[in-house]
Amino acid sequence: MARTTLSDQVTIRQAKPRSRHFESYAWFFMRLSGISLILLAVGHLVMQHITHDVHDVTVGWVLGQRWDLTWIRVWDFGLLTLAFVHGLNGFRAVIQDYIHNATALKLVKLLLIAAGLVILLMGASAIIFAPMPR
Amino acid sequence: MSTNNLGLTLEQSVKYQGRWGQWAWMFHRLSGLGILLFLTIHIVDTSFVYFYPPLYEEALKLYKSVPFGVGEIFLAAALLYHAFNGLRVALVDLRPELTTRQRELWIGVWALFLVTFIPAAYIMGRSVLRSMGINF
Numbered sequence: 001m002a003r004t005t006l007s008d009q010v011t012i013r014q015a016k017p018r019s020r021h022f023e024s025y026a027w028f029f030m031r032l033s034g035i036s037l038i039l040l041a042v043g044h045l046v047m048q049h050i051t052h053d054v055h056d057v058t059v060g061w062v063l064g065q066r067w068d069l070t071w072i073r074v075w076d077f078g079l080l081t082l083a084f085v086h087g088l089n090g091f092r093a094v095i096q097d098y099i100h101n102a103t104a105l106k107l108v109k110l111l112l113i114a115a116g117l118v119i120l121l122m123g124a125s126a127i128i129f130a131p132m133p134r
Numbered sequence: 135m136s137t138n139n140l141g142l143t144l145e146q147s148v149k150y151q152g153r154w155g156q157w158a159w160m161f162h163r164l165s166g167l168g169i170l171l172f173l174t175i176h177i178v179d180t181s182f183v184y185f186y187p188p189l190y191e192e193a194l195k196l197y198k199s200v201p202f203g204v205g206e207i208f209l210a211a212a213l214l215y216h217a218f219n220g221l222r223v224a225l226v227d228l229r230p231e232l233t234t235r236q237r238e239l240w241i242g243v244w245a246l247f248l249v250t251f252i253p254a255a256y257i258m259g260r261s262v263l264r265s266m267g268i269n270f
Binding site: 050059 | 143166167169170173174177180181182185191194198203210214221254257261265
């Protein structure tokens with residue numbers, strides 16, 4: 001059986017940047033959102049799991065004790081958008097390493113953007129439109 | 135040519151022997167993917183608070199189960215590792231002269247991880263045990 005070498009499998013892609021600065025902005029966004037998320041995501045973990053207990057969560061508690069506070073909604077909105085975009089861009093970096101077919105990669109990226117937008121809109125509309133008590 | 139991309143990745147990951155730097159990178163990827171998976175599910179279930187509350191109550195039942203409780207402790211581990219290792223990556227990007235101190239920074243990442251994860255795991259684990267009727 002012939003041995004598979006690394007050079008048989010690795011695709012060398014022609015660099016064809018759509019925007020000259022896109023990857024620089026993406027890199028900068030990952031740093032900026034990452035540092036913000038240390039506060040937002042770790043803070044969320046502390047609020048939900050350390051100072052409060054998941055076993056006590058109900059719909060009434062979310063609406064009456066959490067989303068009745070505007071600053072929590074602002075926090076959740078920041079966490080939602082930054083974490084999800086940070087995660088999807090990280091996922092893009094991962095799939096670029098493993099999908100070597102240009103058409104397949106493009107297709108997966110399009111699917112990722114479409115699914116990401118739907119999920120982001122679902123989360124954002126819940127945070128914005130869920131009724132305030134009183 | 136039978137080796138697929140995944141097989142090649144796994145094979146080369148073992149062969150590469152990049153030591154701690156490779157482990158740091160691999161843990162960062164795996165924790166990131168794990169967090170993204172949970173985040174995606176969590177955005178959808180939380181949106182049901184607004185779109186269809188009965189379904190959110192169903193999701194809560196799942197979150198309050200023991201396997202999910204244990205999963206949440208792993209999630210906390212992934213989040214804390216990803217946060218502190220990401221801070222190391224950003225710090226070295228910002229101050230390139232720190233490249234020579236990577237080993238110390240890596241030890242710092244694990245120190246921060248242990249200091250934050252151990253108390254978190256204790257509190258979260260205690261709450262899972264309490265839900266099973268084990269009090270201490």
